[in-house]
Structure formats: C-alpha cells, structure tokens
Amino acid sequence: DSTSFAVRVAPLGGTGLILVLAEDQTERRRVEAVRRDFVANISHELKTPVGALSLLAETISDASDDPEAVRRFASRMKHEADRLTSLIQDLITLSRIQGAEPLSEPVEVSVDTVVEESLDAVRTAADTKRIELVSGGVRGLTVMGDEGLLITALRNLVTNAVAYSPENTRVAVTVQTSDDMVEIVVADQGIGIPPQDLERIFERFYRVDAARSRATGGTGLGLAIVKHVMTLHRGEVTVWSKEGEGSTFTLRLPRTDSPEPPGSTGNYQE
Numbered sequence: 001d002s003t004s005f006a007v008r009v010a011p012l013g014g015t016g017l018i019l020v021l022a023e024d025q026t027e028r029r030r031v032e033a034v035r036r037d038f039v040a041n042i043s044h045e046l047k048t049p050v051g052a053l054s055l056l057a058e059t060i061s062d063a064s065d066d067p068e069a070v071r072r073f074a075s076r077m078k079h080e081a082d083r084l085t086s087l088i089q090d091l092i093t094l095s096r097i098q099g100a101e102p103l104s105e106p107v108e109v110s111v112d113t114v115v116e117e118s119l120d121a122v123r124t125a126a127d128t129k130r131i132e133l134v135s136g137g138v139r140g141l142t143v144m145g146d147e148g149l150l151i152t153a154l155r156n157l158v159t160n161a162v163a164y165s166p167e168n169t170r171v172a173v174t175v176q177t178s179d180d181m182v183e184i185v186v187a188d189q190g191i192g193i194p195p196q197d198l199e200r201i202f203e204r205f206y207r208v209d210a211a212r213s214r215a216t217g218g219t220g221l222g223l224a225i226v227k228h229v230m231t232l233h234r235g236e237v238t239v240w241s242k243e244g245e246g247s248t249f250t251l252r253l254p255r256t257d258s259p260e261p262p263g264s265t266g267n268y269q270e
C-alpha cells in the first residue's frame, strides 16, 4: 500500500512565509471507500427482497383463481418481508451503536438474564432442528452496560450457532470468569468456518456462503453488531472454528467488580 499526501499551502499572514502542510490522504480515502462499499452493499441487500416481493405480487395476481398457489406465494411474500424487517432492524442497531444516537447510561446487567433472554429467542428454531440448547457455568455475575445491546449480541451468536448447525447437534452457552473478565462462550457442532474467512466474518455483510446465509434469514450484519457492542463495553469477541467440527465464539466483558470498572458516562469505552 502506498501512502499519498495532499499538500496544503497556507500563507502565514504578513510574514511573506508560507507553511506547507502534508496531509495523509490514505486513511481518508480508505474510510471513504469503506463508506461507499457499505452503501452499495445496503442497496444490493435491499434490492433483493424488494425485487422478489415485486415479482411475487405480479405472480399472485395472475394466480387469483388458484387458492393453493395464492397461499404459497403469500407465504413467500411474508418470508421476504420478514427478511427486509430484519435487515432494517440490524441497520438501525448498527447506526445506533456507531454513534448516531447517544447511548443510555450504563447500568448493572445480570449475565444470567442476558443468557436466558438470548436462549429464549432461539428455542423455537432449535426445536425445529432438534438442536439441544444447554447453558451452564458460573451464575450471579454482573457487567456494566446496556442490557438490550448485550442481549442482541449474545442472541446473534446463538442464532448463528443454530443456523449453521445440522439437526441433532448441541449448542452450549457457558459462563466463566478469567481474571477480571466475564466470559460467555457459545459452542456449536456445526459446519465451522474456513480459516481464510475467520478474520473477515466480523465485517459488515461478509458471509462465507451468501446463499446459505440468506436461506437461513441472515443479514450479514450479525457479527458486525456483536463486535461493535463488545467495543462499546470495553470487551471483545473471539472465535475458534474448525470446518466440519464446529465453532466457538467467546464474549469477554469486564466484571462489575473488576479493579478498573468501565467509565460511567457516554460511550462505555471510556
């Protein structure tokens, strides 16, 4: 990568001297490119379900004398509309945590509640695939932050664990501590993630297999949201995975009783 500089020439009032300022353009260009890609990606992701809805609406009006076909098309329209809703919901969450709105004051959040609420959200999906959901480990721990965002982050992980696992497997959520951190570990016995994709899966809209992700209702934003929520809480998310064996995602958050508690105002980072 080459670095490029923009040179700005500023006269120093009345002295006859000029000041030459070199500004690093590389970072600015990179940020602009990321923003352009993001908008292009959003447009593409929105066009797909809207295009499908439009086609289905045409088809359904041609099939009005066949009630069975109408029912089938209507159910596919519902599916596409649900996809749009999840995508819009994820975009709202992302823009909120990226600073579009001030966050609420951090409060003490029960890790048990975060785990229970997240598991409740995937129970039906897990039952359908006969996936066993288990939770265990240390109880009664707390962290500082936003309960809703922490539930969203863990729910995204368990939703993926169920979505990318075959039938009759197990998804386990375990809470443990390490030094002054709380660890919430989500382990599945699913398809796993190829090593070359591992470091990219936290990028917005990055998917290992786009068709599979869409088929399971994925928006491609889930892990980007998890990463941002962890940053806001001065935590981190890490992943271990082996293809055909499964994946383990770990959320690590400062314990409330840690020697260096997170700040009490604004963004939770400082």
Ligand code: ADP
Residues within 6 Å of the ligand: 156, 160, 161, 164, 188, 190, 191, 192, 193, 201, 202, 205, 206, 207, 208, 209, 213, 214, 217, 218, 219, 220, 221, 222, 223, 224, 247
């Ligand atoms: P998506 O909505 O596509 O699931 P995410 O941001 O949540 O988007 O995840 C990005 C990609 O990472 C997924 O498309 C999938 O390829 C991969 N992935 C995430 N979690 C898992 C998992 N538990 N097992 C296998 N692959 C996963």
